[in-house]
Amino acid sequence: MTDWEVKTAPFRQDHPCLAGHFPGNPIIPGTLILDRVIDTLTQKYPNLVVSEVVSAKFLHPLKPGKHFTIVYREKPGEMLFECRTGDTPLSSGRLKLSPSGEPL
Numbered sequence: 001m002t003d004w005e006v007k008t009a010p011f012r013q014d015h016p017c018l019a020g021h022f023p024g025n026p027i028i029p030g031t032l033i034l035d036r037v038i039d040t041l042t043q044k045y046p047n048l049v050v051s052e053v054v055s056a057k058f059l060h061p062l063k064p065g066k067h068f069t070i071v072y073r074e075k076p077g078e079m080l081f082e083c084r085t086g087d088t089p090l091s092s093g094r095l096k097l098s099p100s101g102e103p104l
Contacts, residue, residue, distance in 0.1 A: 005071040006040055013064040027061040033091055037070055037081050041095070048097045054078070056093035 011028050018026040038050050062068060066085055073080040077097055083090040 003071070003073045004044070005069055007067055007069045008036055008040065010065045010067050011062075015064060018064055026064055028064060030056065030058040030091065033058070033062060033068075033083060034093070037083065037091075037093075038095070040070055041072065041079060041081075047100050049100050050095045051098040052096035054094040054096050056091065058091045059089050062090050 011032060013026075015028075015032075017029055017032065021027060021029050034053065034056055042048060042050065062083075062085070068083050068085045068090055071082045071084070075094075079095045079097055080093070081095065082092040
């Protein structure tokens with residue numbers, strides 16, 4: 001594996017979670033961003049599973065309808081990630097990886 005990045009599709013403005021997060025000023029919950037990070041990673045590497053979210057920081061809000069880019073950097077047994085819109089960092093973190101089929 002090598003460093004790579006992917007531009008993601010935006011979250012829809014009518015996503016069901018946005019009605020309560022937050023009315024009149026919707027932002028994408030961090031759990032949805034993290035889910036997108038993990039889904040994108042496991043689609044590229046289907047033989048791996050994320051066995052632990054070691055760390056995740058959410059630095060700036062993401063508005064619905066906005067594209068964001070995920071940048072991945074491999075470390076032994078881990079994947080570092082950073083999400084950003086343009087030059088603005090949205091989130092970053094570290095995921096522990098295991099081969100698929102191995103108990104978590």
